[in-house]
Amino acid sequence: MEEHMDDEMTTAMDDCIDWCTTCHDICLQTVNYCLGMGGEHAAQDHIRLLLDCAQICQTSADFMLRESPLHGATCAACAEVCDRCAESCERFEGDEIMMACAETCRGCAESCREMVRLAKAA
Numbered sequence: 001m002e003e004h005m006d007d008e009m010t011t012a013m014d015d016c017i018d019w020c021t022t023c024h025d026i027c028l029q030t031v032n033y034c035l036g037m038g039g040e041h042a043a044q045d046h047i048r049l050l051l052d053c054a055q056i057c058q059t060s061a062d063f064m065l066r067e068s069p070l071h072g073a074t075c076a077a078c079a080e081v082c083d084r085c086a087e088s089c090e091r092f093e094g095d096e097i098m099m100a101c102a103e104t105c106r107g108c109a110e111s112c113r114e115m116v117r118l119a120k121a122a
Contacts, residue, residue: 008118009118009122012111012114012115012118013064013071013115015111016060016061016064016075016108016111016112016114016115017061017064017065019104019107019108019111019112020057020058020060020061020064020078020108020111020112021057021058021061022104022108023053023054023057023082023104023105023107023108024053024054024055024057024058024061026100026101026104026105027050027051027053027054027057027085027101027105028050028054030050030089030097030098030101031047031050031051031054033097034046034047034050035047040091040092041092041098045088046088049081049084049085049088050085050088050089050101052081052085053081053082053084053085053105056074056077056078056081056082057078057082057108059074059078060074060075060077060078060112063075064115071115071119072115072116072119072120075112075113075115075116075119076112076116078108078109078112079108079109079110079112079113079116080109082105082106082108082109082112083105083106083109085101085102085105086101086102086103086105086106086109087102089101089102089105090102
C-alpha cells in the first residue's frame with residue numbers, strides 16, 4: 001500500500017510541477033499582455049495578483065523539485081493565489097488571453113489541492 005501511495009505522490013507531484021511551471025509562464029506572459037492593453041487590464045491589483053501567482057507557482061515548483069517536506073504548505077498557498085488570479089482574469093469576458101490564463105490558474109489550483117491532500121495522507 002505504501003508503494004502505491006509513493007507512486008501516486010510521484011505522479012501527482014510531477015503533474016503539479018508541470019502545472020506550476022506552466023502557470024508561472026502564462027501569468028508572466030499575461031502581465032506583459034495586460035500592460036500592453038492598458039486600462040483595466042493594467043490595474044495595479046490585477047497586475048500584482050498575476051505577479052503573486054507567478055511567484056508562488058515558481059516557489060511551489062521549487063519546493064517540490066527539491067522534495068521539501070514543506071511542499072504541502074506552499075501548494076496550499078499556491079492553490080489560494082491561483083484561484084484568486086483566475087477570478088481576476090475571468091472578469092475580462094471574451095478576452096481569449098485572459099480566459100486562457102484563468103483556465104491555467106484553475107488547473108494549477110486543482111493540482112496543488114491534490115498535492116496538499118496527498119501530503120496530509122502521507
